[in-house]
Amino acid sequence: xxxxxxxxxxxxxxxxxxxxxxxxxxxxxxxxxxxxxxxxxxxxxxxxxxxxxxxxxxxxxxxxxx
Amino acid sequence: xxxxxxxxxxxxxxxxxxxxxxxxxxxxxxxxxxxxxxxxxxxxxxxxxxxxxxxxxxxxxxxxxxxxxxxxxxxxxxxxxxxxxxxxxxxxxxxxxxxxxxxxxxxxxxxxxxxxxxxxxxxxxxxxxxxxxxxxxxxxxxxxxxxxxxxxxxxxxxxxxxxxxxxxxxxxxxxxxxxxxxxxxxxxxxxxxxxxxxxxxxxxxxxxxxxxxxxxxxxxxxxxxxxxxxxxxxxxxxxxxxxxxxxxxxxxxxxxxxxxxxxxxxxxxxxxxxxxxxxxxxxxxxxxxxxxxxxxxxxxxxxxxxxxxxxxxxxxxxxxxxxxxxxxxxxxxxxxxxxxxxxxxxxxxxxxxxxxxxxxxxxxxxxxxxxxxxxxxxxxxxxxxxxxxxxxxxxxxxxxxxxxxxxxxxxxxxxxxxxxxxxxxxxxxxxxxxxxxxxxxxxxxxxxxxxxxxxxxxxxxxxxxxxxxxxxxxxxxxxxxxxxxxxxxx
Numbered sequence: 014x015x016x017x018x019x020x021x022x023x024x025x026x027x028x029x030x031x032x033x034x035x036x037x038x039x040x041x042x043x044x045x046x047x048x049x050x051x052x053x054x055x056x057x058x059x060x061x062x063x064x065x066x067x068x069x070x071x072x073x074x075x076x077x078x079x
Numbered sequence: 080x081x082x083x084x085x086x087x088x089x090x091x092x093x094x095x096x097x098x099x100x101x102x103x104x105x106x107x108x109x110x111x112x113x114x115x116x117x118x119x120x121x122x123x124x125x126x127x128x129x130x131x132x133x134x135x136x137x138x139x140x141x142x143x144x145x146x147x148x149x150x151x152x153x154x155x156x157x158x159x160x161x162x163x164x165x166x167x168x169x170x171x172x173x174x175x176x177x178x179x180x181x182x183x184x185x186x187x188x189x190x191x192x193x194x195x196x197x198x199x200x201x202x203x204x205x206x207x208x209x210x211x212x213x214x215x216x217x218x219x220x221x222x223x224x225x226x227x228x229x230x231x232x233x234x235x236x237x238x239x240x241x242x243x244x245x246x247x248x249x250x251x252x253x254x255x256x257x258x259x260x261x262x263x264x265x266x267x268x269x270x271x272x273x274x275x276x277x278x279x280x281x282x283x284x285x286x287x288x289x290x291x292x293x294x295x296x297x298x299x300x301x302x303x304x305x306x307x308x309x310x311x312x313x314x315x316x317x318x319x320x321x322x323x324x325x326x327x328x329x330x331x332x333x334x335x336x337x338x339x340x341x342x343x344x345x346x347x348x349x350x351x352x353x354x355x356x357x358x359x360x361x362x363x364x365x366x367x368x369x370x371x372x373x374x375x376x377x378x379x380x381x382x383x384x385x386x387x388x389x390x391x392x393x394x395x396x397x398x399x400x401x402x403x404x405x406x407x408x409x410x411x412x413x414x415x416x417x418x419x420x421x422x423x424x425x426x427x428x429x430x431x432x433x434x435x436x437x438x439x440x441x442x443x444x445x446x447x448x449x450x451x452x453x454x455x456x457x458x459x460x461x462x463x464x465x466x467x468x469x470x471x472x473x474x475x476x477x478x479x480x481x482x483x484x485x486x487x488x489x490x491x492x493x494x495x496x497x498x499x500x501x502x503x504x505x506x507x508x509x510x511x512x513x514x515x516x517x518x519x520x521x522x523x524x525x526x527x528x529x530x531x532x533x534x535x536x537x538x539x540x541x542x543x544x545x546x547x548x549x550x551x552x553x554x555x556x557x558x559x560x561x562x563x564x565x566x567x568x569x
Binding site (some may be wrong): 025028029032033034037038041042043044045047049050051052054055058059061062063064065066069072073 | 153159160161162163164167171288291292294295296299303306307308309320321323324327328331348354355357358361362364365368371372
C-alpha cells in the first residue's frame with residue numbers, strides 16, 4: 014500500500030464514521046449553528062459530500078502516471 | 080388552481096423534446112448488440128456523468144425525498160450520507176471491469192461473472208434477480224409519472240393514461256437508439272431536473288415562509304426533533320442509530336452493484352472517463368438538498384396531503400403560483416421518472432437476452448438477431464412493468480427492497496471476480512444464494528433479526544462466510560489468474 018492509498022482509505026473510514034454512528038450523533042447531529050439557513054444536521058452531510066469530493070479529487074490528481 | 084392547459088402544453092412539449100433528442104443519435108452506433116447495449120464502448124464524460132446521475136435520480140428523488148423530509152424528518156439524510164461515498168467503490172472496480180470487458184467483449188455484469196467463474200448458472204441467477212428487481216422498480220417510475228400527471232391536471236388526465244403516453248415515448252427512443260438514446264435524453268433530463276429542483280427549493284421556502292432561514296427557524300422552534308437524525312421510520316416510530324448506520328453502509332456496498340449502473344463500465348470510452356464520472360458524482364448528489372428543503376416546507380402546510388409522498392405536488396396545487404412553474408415541475412418529475420425508467424428497461428432487456436439466453440442457456444445468436452431480441456424484450460419488460468403499475472395494489476417499495484437485498488449480495492462475488500483468482504464459481508453462487516435467502520427472510524420478518532441492523536448486513540456476512548467456507552482449499556485456475564491479471568493491468 015502506498016502512502017496515497019493509506020491516506021485515502023483513512024479518509025474514507027473517517028468519512029464513514031462521521032456520517033454514521035458514532036461521529037454523526039457526537040459532532041453533527043444538532044440544529045445550531047445553522048449554516049446558510051440549514052440546520053447543522055443537514056449541513057453536516059453536505060459538508061462531508063464536499064470533503065469526499067475534495068478527497069477523491071486529490072487522490073485522482075496524485076495518481077501515478079506511466 | 081393552475082391552468083390544466085398550460086401544464087399539459089409544457090409537459091407535452093417536454094415529451095416531444097425528449098423524443099426528438101432520443102431518436103436522433105441512433106445513426107452513430109453500430110447495428111450490433113455491442114452498439115445497442117454498450118454504445119460501442121465510446122461514451123465520453125458528459126454522457127457518462129448524466130447517464131449515471133440521472134439514472135440514479137428517479138421518481139423517488141422528486142417525490143420520495145421530499146416525502147421523507149416531510150414525514151420522517153432527518154431519517155432521509157441517510158441518502159445524503161451514503162451518497163458521499165456511494166460511487167467510490169466504482170472508482171476502483173469500474174476500470175477493472177472495463178479492461179476485462181474490452182478484452183473479452185462483455186456488455187453486462189452477469190456475462191463477466193459467467194466467463195470468469197466458468198459457470199453459466201451465475202449469469203442465469205443474476206439475470207433472474209436483476210429482472211425481478213427491475214420490473215417493480217420500473218413500475219414505481221411509471222406510477223410516479225402517472226400520479227404526477229393526474230394531480231397536476233386536476234384529474235383531467237387519469238394516471239393510467241398519463242403513464243402510458245410517457246412510457247410510449249420512452250419505449251420509442253430506447254428501441255430506436257439503445258444506450259445512446261438513454262444517454263442523450265438523460266443529459267437533457269438531468270440538466271432540467273437539477274435546474275428545477277434548485278429553482279423550486281429556493282422559491283418555495285421564500286414564497287411560503289419568507290426564506291430558508293425563516294423556514295428552519297420555525298421548525299427548530301416548534302418541531303426540533305424533526306431536524307435531528309436518525310428521525311422516524313415509515314411507521315412513525317423513532318429510527319435507531321444502528322439501523323441508520325447500517326443502512327448507510329449497506330447502501331454504499333450495494334450502490335455500484337445495480338446492473339444498470341455496473342454495465343455502464345462497459346460503455347465508457349476509457350478508464351479515465353469512469354474515474355472522472357465517479358469524481359463528479361457528488362455534484363449530482365447535492366441536488367437532493369433542495370428536494371429535502373421542499374419536504375420541510377410541507378411540515379406546517381395546511382391542509383396536509385393524503386400521503387407523504389404527495390407533499391410536493393400537493394404544495395404546488397394549493398399555493399398561488401404561476402401555472403408555468405407547475406407545468407415545469409410536472410415536466411421535471413417526468414424527467415426524473417423517464418431518465419431512470421429508460422435505463423432500467425434497456426438494462427433489463429439486455430440482461431435477459433445477453434445473460435439469460437446467450438450465457439446461461441448457451442444459445443448462439445447472430446449480432447443482428449440479438450439486437451432484435453433485445454428490442455422485443457424491451458417492449459415485453461415495459462408491458463410487464465406497466466401491468467404491475469396498474470394492477471398490483473400491494474407495496475411496490477417492499478417488493479423493491481426485497482429484490483435490492485438480493486442485488487447487494489452480488490458484491491462479494493463481483494469483488495472476487497475482479498480481485499481474487501482463487502475464488503471458484505460454486506463458492507460465489509453458494510454465498511449469493513445463502514446471502515439473498517437470509518436478507519429476504521429478514522426483510523419479510525424484521526422482528527426475527529437478533530439486532531436492529533439492516534437486513535442486508537446479515538445477508539452480506541452470511542454471504543462472505545459461506546463463500547469463504549465453500550472455497551477452502553481451492554486453487555486458482557490458469558484462466559482465472561489470467562482474467563484477474565488483465566483486470567489489474569494499468
